Amino acid sequence: MAQPELGDEILRLDNLNVHFPVKMPFVQRLLQREKAVVHAVDGVSFSIHSGEILGLVGESGCGKTTVGKASVRLLNPTSGRIFFAGQDISKIGGRSLRTLRRKMQIIFQDPHASLNPAMAIGRAIGHPLWIHGSEFGIQNLSSTVFRERVQQRVLSTMREVGLTPEEQLYDKFPGDLSGGQKQRAVIARALILEPDLLVVDEGVSMLDMSIRAKVLELMLDLKRQHGLTYLFITHDLATAKFICDRLAIMYLGRIVEIGPARDIYADPKHPYTKALLQVVPIPDPDKRKEKVLPRGEVPDAVHPPAGCRFHPRCPAVLPSCGWEGRDFVDFLDEHLSDPKRAGDDELVLGPIENWRTNGLVASLEAKPLNIEEAVERVKAVLAEAPIAMAQAIESVSTHKRTVIIHFRPPNELRQTQVGDRIVECLLYQ
Ligand SMILES: Nc1ncnc2c1ncn2[C@@H]1O[C@H](COP(=O)(O)OP(=O)(O)OP(=O)(O)O)[C@@H](O)[C@H]1O
Ligand code: SF4
Ligand SMILES: [Mg+2]
Structure with a gap:
């Protein structure tokens, strides 16, 4: 099957690093020669094209949320560059950043925590329009005309995301809604400003299986209708399989494999990707594989392992992979x-x-x-x-x-083109 044609590049990360200072007592800080930092994201590069869904997948703590937040500039990069629609947004602030926010929205895991319990759903969904009102050429936010326009927009967006009957739900509070309805409300609020890029961070992880599938269907519909582009963050490969065009597999702050989702599922190259795929539960009980992830804990991101960061757990590890x-x-x-x-x-x-x-x-x-x-x-x-x-x-x-x-010192690890994807593993160098 031919690959769909890709549109323009919407987001590009170029060697992105995000490090966080480690909180420690004053005396310890004085004694420490080097400043300890969490290497949450360490040299991540990828791009997403218009109309595409890129899945960012990996275990807890590998840096997915940090990539997502930095992409929409909710976090400042330590170094590296972020481009949105060709514009370098790594350092912009103030009004330019505010204008940009309209174009890129982020949705988090817990819809309940994302909604103010004291704000009616209709108001919550319309809230971004009030904040960005002046950018729509509306000076007097209290004008009746503006109020009516906002309400009409909110009602049609509610219809679009399946929050119906919209007139009745408009004045309900988050506490009156089911988990699935709340996540639809969060999606509606993100859509109301007609963004180009949606970062969905574990956006369906807290929903029941049956509701999850419906919300994923909704996201696909919205993508088709609005030409949306998604960065879809999940630790769950089964969900990613359902929705993503390409996958980026992340381990301890680095992308270890990136390429077309179909090919990665059919033939994973990186040993970590292989291990992750083995733990995806398979619905058919006869085909169920044992759930094993490579031995050992995920190492801490303050002192990542030398060489390939996966080497202490890698089943295919070589003598040159970073032993220390x-x-x-x-x-x-x-x-x-x-x-x-x-x-x-x-x-x-x-x-x-x-x-x-x-x-x-x-x-x-x-x-x-x-x-x-x-x-x-x-x-x-x-x-x-x-x-x-x-x-x-x-x-x-x-x-x-x-x-x-x-x-012995490890061999230098490089990103290598393997067929239609890029892999970071000495086995392919
Ligand atoms: N504000 C912060 N200050 C210090 N360390 C942080 C901060 N935010 C994240 N970290 C650390 O950075 C690393 C990456 O965290 P991140 O939340 O991006 O991972 P994740 O892949 O989204 O995990 P999960 O699947 O659990 O959501 C972790 O070690 C985390 O403890
Ligand atoms: S570089 Fe070495 S340790 Fe890392 S995944 Fe490849 S074989 Fe395993
Ligand atoms: Mg996260």
Whole structure:
């Protein structure tokens, strides 16, 4: 099937970085040499064309909302550039930003929290028109003509999003509406200014399955009728499959794979995408796969892993993917906490807090007389470690009473064109 023709570029992120300062006590801040930051978004680039739905997918905390908010400038980028319809909007503020807001709207997960419980639905939907009234050439916002125009616009938008009977619902409060109706009201409020881009952040995640499908259908209808463009953020690949033209798979602040949704579902390339697809629940019980995500927690975004950020969890990991001192210490910690495997290793290599790490190096000041013993034990532990990790080690050496494990530097990771998509993984370089 031929790809639909793409329109003009609506949104482009060019090496976007958004870092947040880590809140910490004053004394700790003084002692810390470098300022600790959360690397929420780290070098993200993509573009969305008019009429397209780009899905941004990834586990909790990978930076999806931060990308969404920065795209509509609810957050300032730390560096990198954001273009909207060809205009660099990375640094604009004041009136220019306000005008722009009409053109780009964002919808969040919880419709209840997005609506003021004390404001009737009709008023809430029309509210953006009051705020932007002067931009519609209306000077006197209290004029009866304007009021009537707003009401007519609100009623027709309510009809369009299926909030009917609209005359009756107009004066209802959010508390009187179901979850699905509330999300329709939020969509109506976002549409009333006729935006070009809608960022939908987990917009249907809180809805029941049956209502979810209807709201997704509505979004597709609205796209067709209004030529809308969506950045559709979700942690749920099943929802993304239903609605998205292209997918961007995000892991710990980076896009690891981006391309046509159909192709990614049929043949995921990046090991993380493969793992995510394995956990998508399949409705047919005979075909249900075991729900497994790669071992381990998502690492913290303050100290992202070296090399490929997915390497500590990657089932296909290579020796050159980014192994570093703390990976050995994490593995040793796991080893020592299993008495069956560890035997009396703790006496020689423990406690784990005595280990020091610095980038590619892990070291331990051995207890007196135990230096050779410590080296032997380290080698024995490494014999059980993932092969790629063991092969990444350049040397296990000693200096006075310190055992030093040195890893080889990782290979440089580049975004690589693989067929119709871009993948960031050494397997394809
Ligand atoms: N204002 C903030 N200050 C400090 N850290 C933040 C802030 N906002 C987000 N973060 C951190 O940035 C990272 C990315 O967060 P973000 O909310 O963008 O993730 P997400 O992919 O949307 O997650 P979820 O699926 O849970 O909504 C997380 O580590 C989060 O804790
Ligand atoms: S570069 Fe590829 S193979 Fe290596 S850890 Fe990352 S995803 Fe896995
Ligand atoms: Mg989020």
